[in-house]
Amino acid sequence: MGATGRRGGWACSDTVAGSDAELLLATRSGDSDAVAALYVRYQGKALGFARSLVHNEHDAADVMHEAFTNTLSAVLNGRGPTDNFLAYLHTAVRSTASVWWSKKIREQPVDSFAPDPVSEPGFDRILDRDEHNRVIAAFNTLPAHWQRVLWCMDVLEQPPRIVGPLMGMSPNAASALLRRARNGLRIACHRQETLSNLNRT
Numbered sequence: 001m002g003a004t005g006r007r008g009g010w011a012c013s014d015t016v017a018g019s020d021a022e023l024l025l026a027t028r029s030g031d032s033d034a035v036a037a038l039y040v041r042y043q044g045k046a047l048g049f050a051r052s053l054v055h056n057e058h059d060a061a062d063v064m065h066e067a068f069t070n071t072l073s074a075v076l077n078g079r080g081p082t083d084n085f086l087a088y089l090h091t092a093v094r095s096t097a098s099v100w101w102s103k104k105i106r107e108q109p110v111d112s113f114a115p116d117p118v119s120e121p122g123f124d125r126i127l128d129r130d131e132h133n134r135v136i137a138a139f140n141t142l143p144a145h146w147q148r149v150l151w152c153m154d155v156l157e158q159p160p161r162i163v164g165p166l167m168g169m170s171p172n173a174a175s176a177l178l179r180r181a182r183n184g185l186r187i188a189c190h191r192q193e194t195l196s197n198l199n200r201t
Helices: 020-028 032-051 057-076 085-107 129-139 144-155 160-166 171-200
Strands: 004-007 010-013
Touching: 020 032, 020 057, 020 085, 032 057, 032 085, 057 085, 085 160, 129 171, 144 160, 144 171, 160 171
Parallel strands: none
Antiparallel strands: 004 010
């Protein structure tokens, strides 16, 4: 299949030949050139998709490489695609990006939820600085998918066209979910305020 070099930690073939089905069959037989050919053929498209789901080039490259590694592992273990490698790889990229966002949310310091009218104008529409502690308590009571859509779209200001695919739904569905999550947060904030008032009496 031709001489190989290195690119992004993977051996890369000078030429890419054969159908996806042929290359996947060869990969399952341990052909490293077939792996390289699949990488050369699809890494650009997978990286472009990853860029649409995460913030920067470095993180996008990490997501793409991890997704490719996971897909390759599935193929070598007798699972994964037998044809149409890109469709499976895109699913792996979306899944890996979702894990990346979940980790980012978990690692975010609590203080970062304090609204900033300049850097976080979306969240500022429903948060007041004096209500910070109650809002954090309310936010933590919400379902995980509400937390994620609020964080991605109101705090990070990612558009529905990005958040939708990340969460496995259409952009319109993501917008509808955001409306429900905002309403849920308002209700939870009101509940926290009521509890706070009762505790002061």
